[in-house]
Amino acid sequence: MTIQMGPPFMSTITLNRKSFVSLTLLMLTGLLPGTTLAAESNALVPFVRTPAPPPVPAATSAAASRACAAANLEVATGAQGARKGFATQEVQVTNRGAEACYLTGTPDFFLGPKGAAQAIARHPGALAALQERTDLAPGDTALVLVGTPGSCDAAIGPDRKVNTHLQVGFPGGGVKALENAYVDTLCGPATVVDMHVLHGEHSTGTPLALLQSTVHLEGRAMPGSELHYTVTLTNPTAKVIALTPCPSFTQSLFGDRELSSATLRLNCAATGNEIAAGKSIAFEMQLAIPAHVTADAAKLSWKLEGGPTAGTNVPLREVAR
Secondary structure, three states, rough: OEEEOOOOOOOOOOOOOHHHHHHHHHHHHOOOOOEEOOOOOOOEOOOOEEEOOOOOOOOOOOOOOOOOOOOHHEEEEEEEEOOOOEEEEEEEEEEEEOEEEEOOOOOOEEEEOOOOOOOEOOOHHHHHHHHEEEEOOOOOEEEEEEEEEOOOHHHHHOOOOEEEEEEOOOOOEEEEEOOOOOOOOOOOOOOOEEEEEEEOOOOOOOOOHEEEEEEEEEEOOOOOOOEEEEEEOOOOOOOEEEEOOOOOHOOOOOOOOEEEEEEOOOHHHHHHOOOOOOEEEEHHHHHHHOOOOOOOOOEHHHHHOOOEEEEEEOOOOOOOO
């Protein structure tokens, strides 16, 4: 392991075993100024509870005079995750045309193969926002979340009711078909639950949006205890993605309503403030589960500011057999 020290630490330091361990712990928690820890792909970054303000969405305004049409759009499935109690499938709609275009609310979604697809409604709880006009400059991407209820008694078992086909229609005409989606309607019907815009390279976009995230639980959690889990951030690109300024993340636990939520700062100092090209870094996470929770399972949602979302079902109790 190589430690680089900036001013005022310009000399070589010889450490015994005990001092080395102490110095390493200081570096991992970001307590030693002027140091950089080169993050390895198999390193586990320790959890540090540093509160952060909720992220503020970036404002955008693209002067568009035409409706978005399928011919000028690229549509692809993104990450599976969770948001406000829903298991979500992200759909990415990117403007590949030479001019800005607008969406009159979210695109129209249909679940199932062509000829047998059923319309997906916009969720009533977000109906006003999902009906607003959205302008896409060239290179901008609208991230749309198609969600289904994230928890129910049946979800604890192995059965699933997955549909991989989505049809996406646009106000300017045309339909795009997706065949690699993952929409599980075991706990209830699909609805469109959220949409926001990532700006392209010629606007105000962030490289954090290129990261991929996965969640892994560390055993069963019980009400009144801390949920321990890890989030792995992967940089699939050929360039380093900087973690400066250090982004926040929001972690939430949902049943039939929000059970617990916190917005904290990522432990960027322990990564060297970057994720190398083609590398992954796993972060330890903790979230309190209120003692009054009576559900057998909940849905964990994790969202990086300006970046990806991830989520999973969380068993909360032993299920009687």
